[in-house]
Each structure stands twice: as structure tokens, then as C-alpha cells.
Amino acid sequence: MAEVLVLAERTDGVLRKATLELLTIARRLGEPAAVVCGAADESTIGVLGEHGATRVYVVADPAVDEHLVVPKVDALVAAVRRAQPAAVLVTSGAEGTEVAARTAVRLDSGIVTGAVDVTSGDGGPLVTQSVFSGTWTAQAQVVRGTPVITVRPNAVPPETAPAQPVVETLDPELTRASPGARVTRRAPKDRTGRPDLVDAAVVVAGGRGMGSAEAFGVVEELADVLGGAVAASRAATDLGWYGHEFQVGQTGKTVAPQLYVAGGISGAIQHRAGMQGSRTIVAINQDPKAPIFGIADFGVVGDVHAVLPALVTEVGKRKA
Amino acid sequence: MKIIVPVKYVPEPTARWRYADDLTLDRAQVDGRLSELDEYAVEQAVLLVENGLDATITYLTMGPAKAADALRKALAMGGDDAVHVSDEALHGSDALATSLVLARAIERIGFDLVVCGMSSTDAEMSVVPAMLAERLGVPQVTFAGALAVGDGTVTIRRDGETATEEVVADLPAVVSVTDQTGEARYPSFKAIMAGKKKPVTTWTLADLGVEAFEVGLSGAATAVRSAAPLPPRQAGTVVVDEGDAAARVADFLVARKLL
Numbered sequence: 001m002a003e004v005l006v007l008a009e010r011t012d013g014v015l016r017k018a019t020l021e022l023l024t025i026a027r028r029l030g031e032p033a034a035v036v037c038g039a040a041d042e043s044t045i046g047v048l049g050e051h052g053a054t055r056v057y058v059v060a061d062p063a064v065d066e067h068l069v070v071p072k073v074d075a076l077v078a079a080v081r082r083a084q085p086a087a088v089l090v091t092s093g094a095e096g097t098e099v100a101a102r103t104a105v106r107l108d109s110g111i112v113t114g115a116v117d118v119t120s121g122d123g124g125p126l127v128t129q130s131v132f133s134g135t136w137t138a139q140a141q142v143v144r145g146t147p148v149i150t151v152r153p154n155a156v157p158p159e160t161a162p163a164q165p166v167v168e169t170l171d172p173e174l175t176r177a178s179p180g181a182r183v184t185r186r187a188p189k190d191r192t193g194r195p196d197l198v199d200a201a202v203v204v205a206g207g208r209g210m211g212s213a214e215a216f217g218v219v220e221e222l223a224d225v226l227g228g229a230v231a232a233s234r235a236a237t238d239l240g241w242y243g244h245e246f247q248v249g250q251t252g253k254t255v256a257p258q259l260y261v262a263g264g265i266s267g268a269i270q271h272r273a274g275m276q277g278s279r280t281i282v283a284i285n286q287d288p289k290a291p292i293f294g295i296a297d298f299g300v301v302g303d304v305h306a307v308l309p310a311l312v313t314e315v316g317k318r319k320a
Numbered sequence: 321m322k323i324i325v326p327v328k329y330v331p332e333p334t335a336r337w338r339y340a341d342d343l344t345l346d347r348a349q350v351d352g353r354l355s356e357l358d359e360y361a362v363e364q365a366v367l368l369v370e371n372g373l374d375a376t377i378t379y380l381t382m383g384p385a386k387a388a389d390a391l392r393k394a395l396a397m398g399g400d401d402a403v404h405v406s407d408e409a410l411h412g413s414d415a416l417a418t419s420l421v422l423a424r425a426i427e428r429i430g431f432d433l434v435v436c437g438m439s440s441t442d443a444e445m446s447v448v449p450a451m452l453a454e455r456l457g458v459p460q461v462t463f464a465g466a467l468a469v470g471d472g473t474v475t476i477r478r479d480g481e482t483a484t485e486e487v488v489a490d491l492p493a494v495v496s497v498t499d500q501t502g503e504a505r506y507p508s509f510k511a512i513m514a515g516k517k518k519p520v521t522t523w524t525l526a527d528l529g530v531e532a533f534e535v536g537l538s539g540a541a542t543a544v545r546s547a548a549p550l551p552p553r554q555a556g557t558v559v560v561d562e563g564d565a566a567a568r569v570a571d572f573l574v575a576r577k578l579l
Binding site for chain 2: 180
């Protein structure tokens with residue numbers, strides 16, 4: 001059976017949950033194999049094996065991380081040439097999508113982005129996409145080259161399928177100085193201790209109806225008591241109430257958590273495009289005509305300043 | 321210095337979109353416009369020049385005759401001239417083919433800086449800037465929230481969840497900008513009239529040395545097999561808060577095993 005390559009991503013040395021989801025999808029399509037950029041310690045190899053990777057390609061050259069995107073393309077293309085895989089899976093996201101895009105050009109292979117599901121099909125993987133701002137669903141296939149597929153986080157729950165991976169080191173020529181974009185300054189943000197927005201199982205979001213930056217305090221409290229991430233609508237980020245890196249919607253992040261709580265968000269189409277794939281939606285809004293109620297599984301017409309704090313207390317009580 | 325801004329003519333976001341019989345987005349039935357996310361790229365290019373950068377701005381689009389409207393809108397906002405790649409054979413082109421045609425056109429125009437929007441508002445793939453950079457053999461700095469050009473480099477600021485980064489690349493380079501770069505201007509009547517007088521050149525595939533079999537539906541490396549509108553999400557229970565809403569939400573979460 002042909003291998004299916006998964007581009008592994010790590011945050012502070014720990015594999016992202018989204019990578020484990022890709023391995024789960026890869027098992028439907030062939031033999032899962034991971035590509036690791038940078039040195040791979042025992043724990044990385046161990047977790048990849050636990051989730052079904054039968055082979056791990058390691059590109060250990062530290063230069064793989066010195067520049068953005070391009071060296072990872074070099075690494076991934078080298079792994080594709082070595083493995084001749086049935087498909088390449090990459091997590092959707094700023095860098096992942098660009099690595100996939102450049103890889104597709106280099107291989108002259110078709111690319112399908114933003115998969116919400118991938119299944120085995122006649123003539124190659126069948127990719128399900130949510131299109132037209134999430135109002136349509138489409139099935140697409142790659143018909144030329146090695147299929148390159150980017151998959152949204154939370155498309156499937158990660159499953160364990162223990163394997164003993166064979167570790168193979170690759171040493172491709174990496175593009176160094178030029179054409180390189182380099183990070184010249186990096187101002188880390190305070191760690192919130194919350195999960196990454198796109199990976200989170202629970203997302204609590206605030207919108208214009210929150211009324212102020214201070215009011216996001218209770219959004220954070222609810223996120224924390226539910227173990228979730230905080231998000232905001234574009235209206236709220238444009239008003240400076242919350243960082244726009246937490247914006248959900250067409251020009252922000254697309255999320256699909258188990259639970260999405262929308263506080264003071266009316267639910268314009270641009271916002272819905274980023275969250276209507278959520279499993280369960282709870283909405284609290286003053287305006288009974290707000291479009292968010294049309295897609296919410298449970299809606300409360302009421303004052304967010306009263307309902308959200310009460311919900312923090314109520315959830316806290318029931319968890320105790 | 322030469323700045324090129326690739327722009328896309330897309331269906332109005334408020335229109336009712338559907339697939340045509342050949343499983344491409346039906347563009348004939350709906351009004352179109354310059355993609356809102358490309359307006360930010362136009363604005364940033366125009367601002368660079370207004371703020372003293374010695375550069376010309378050329379807009380580039382590929383698409384049917386009506387796509388020229390997108391170029392006219394951009395030219396009304398500022399800039400010098402535009403190129404419209406128009407060819408029957410382009411219908412149904414995928415991202416690979418689109419990037420091939422745009423890259424050939426960009427090479428032919430000549431460039432120091434390519435400024436793109438972060439994504440189209442129709443296909444929403446966000447892959448063309450990276451593909452252009454790959455084909456042109458230059459660096460890419462994408463999802464810029466702010467950008468500056470000087471000393472043969474382009475510098476951007478990018479806001480991530482864990483850090484704010486400053487990223488620098490040598491020119492020539494490809495940049496993409498987000499909606500955080502600032503409101504796009506609304507052209508005055510006078511600017512619209514001036515825009516109508518700016519030169520727009522039309523090229524066919526033959527002008528770019530691209531063969532018809534490399535593009536369009538038949539040249540696509542991807543194929544849509546089926547498409548259907550999603551059944552609208554069913555509205556669930558809606559209650560009016562009478563002081564008990566928090567408890568009722570918690571009950572609901574317990575029933576759904578979310579708590």
C-alpha cells in the first residue's frame with residue numbers, strides 16, 4: 001500500500017492535535033507516514049507512532065526553520081520524491097497552506113484546500129470542502145500529480161493506532177539565503193494558557209454586543225471554565241476590544257469546535273462563514289431578530305452582561 | 321520601481337451563488353465586483369506611492385470581458401494602468417493554471433513588488449500569492465497587517481496568536497495584505513472619470529506563450545465531482561431570559577454531553 005505523507009507541525013516542541021488528525025485521515029488512504037521538519041526527539045516519534053505513522057521522515061537540518069515556508073517546501077518535496085506517496089496532507093493555516101501551494105507548483109500536482117473530510121475514492125482521495133462561505137458542500141479530486149490536500153483542524157477526532165515507525169533521515173538541499181523571507185523581530189504575546197483557537201474543542205466568542213474591551217473579561221472567564229479558547233467577531237476586533245488574531249470569520253480564522261458560544265454576535269454572513277461548521281452553537285443576544293438565532297442550537301434572547309456571568313457560575317457549579 | 325497588483329472579479333457576496341452545469345461557479349447569472357479583499361491591496365499600493373515611493377502601479381486580472389470592471393474600479397482608486405488577460409480557454413482554470421497565467425503576465429510586465437489580497441472572496445483558497453512567489457522564484461511575505469518598502473526590501477508586520485512578527489524580504493517579492501491594513505478608499509466621481517481614461521491592455525494566452533491545454537477545465541489538475549447546497553442549519557430552541565437562562569443553557573450542555 002502506498003504511503004500517505006503528513007506534514008507534522010509542532011508548537012514549542014509538542015505535536016499539534018491537528019497533525020494527529022491528519023494521521024487518522026491518512027490511515028483511510030494508505031500507510032500513514034509523517035514528515036518532521038527539525039530534529040525529532042523520542043517523544044515526537046513516539047506520539048506519531050501511537051497515531052499510526054509507520055514511517056517518519058526527518059529533515060533535521062536546523063536551516064529548515066531559519067526561513068519561512070520555502071525550506072519546508074524543500075523538505076516536503078524531498079519526502080514526496082522519496083516516498084512516491086498516494087497523497088500529501090497538510091493542516092490548513094497561514095504557513096501550512098503556503099507550503100502546500102508551493103509544493104503543488106513544484107510537483108505540478110493538483111491542490112485542494114480546506115478539506116472538512118477526506119475519504120478513499122476511485123481514482124484517488126475524495127475531498128469534501130465547505131464552499132461559498134459555508135453554504136454549499138463540494139466533493140473534489142486531484143486528477144494530475146500527487147494529490148496535495150490541506151485539511152481544516154477538527155475535521156476528524158484523532159484516533160490512536162499504535163505502530164512502530166521506521167525513522168528515515170532526509171538531507172535535501174535547502175533553499176538558504178534567497179529567496180528567503182526572514183523574521184527580524186518577534187514580540188511574543190503573554191501566554192494565556194488557553195488552547196489554540198483553531199484547535200480548540202470549545203470556543204467562546206464575543207461581538208459588538210459585548211459593548212467594551214472590559215466586557216471581554218467574562219468571555220475569557222467562560223472560556224476558562226469550559227477549557228476553551230476566546231474569539232471575537234470582526235466588529236469587536238475593529239473596535240479594538242480584542243486582538244484581531246482572535247477574529248473568527250471570512251477574513252479571520254475558520255473554526256469548527258464541538259461547542260461555539262456566541263455572546264453579543266448578530267451573525268452576519270461573514271462571521272457565519274468562519275463558524276457554522278461548529279458541532280453545537282449556543283447564542284446569547286439582545287435582539288430576537290439576530291440572524292445568529294437562525295443557526296443556533298440553543299439561543300437566549302437576553303442581556304449578555306447578565307447571562308454570561310451567570311453561566312460562568314452555573315458551569316462552575318456543575319463541574320464542581 | 322514597478323508594483324503589480326493582481327485583482328479578481330468575483331460574484332457579489334450578497335448574490336445567490338450556485339454551480340453551473342459544468343460544476344464551476346456560475347458567474348454569468350450574478351453581478352460581479354472587484355473582490356473586497358483585493359481593495360486592501362490596491363489601497364496599500366496607492367498609499368505607498370502617495371507616501372513618496374517612486375513607483376508605477378499596474379493592475380492585472382484574468383477573466384471574462386466583464387472582469388474589466390474590476391480593473392476600472394482599481395484604476396479609480398489610483399495607479400497607472402492595467403492588463404486584462406482574457407481568453408475563452410481560461411474558463412474553469414484551477415489555482416495552478418491561474419498562477420501560471422498571472423506569473424507569465426507579471427514577468428512580461430516586469431516587477432519589483434507584487435501586492436495581493438489575502439484571499440479571493442469566491443474560491444477562498446489563499447494559495448495564489450504563494451504560487452506566484454514559487455513560479456517567479458522570489459520570496460513571499462503574506463498576511464501583512466502593515467507594510468513598508470525601502471532600501472530594496474519590503475517589511476511587513478504580521479499578528480499571530482502567539483507573537484507579533486516583523487518579516488523582511490529582499491525585492492523583488494510577493495506580498496499579501498489583510499483587511500487590517502486599513503479601510504480602502506471610496507473613489508470620488510472625478511477619480512472614477514480619471515480612472516476611465518487610464519490605459520488597459522488586453523492580452524490573450526498566445527501573447528503569454530501559454531497553451532490552451534495548460535489552462536481551463538480540461539487543463540485543471542483538480543476536478544469537482546459533485547456539489548450541493550447545504551441544508552440550512554436548523555434553528556434550535558430560543559428562550560427569552562427570565563433570570564433562568566444560564567441554568568437552561570447549562571442543562572442543554574449537559575444533555576449534549578458538553579458539560
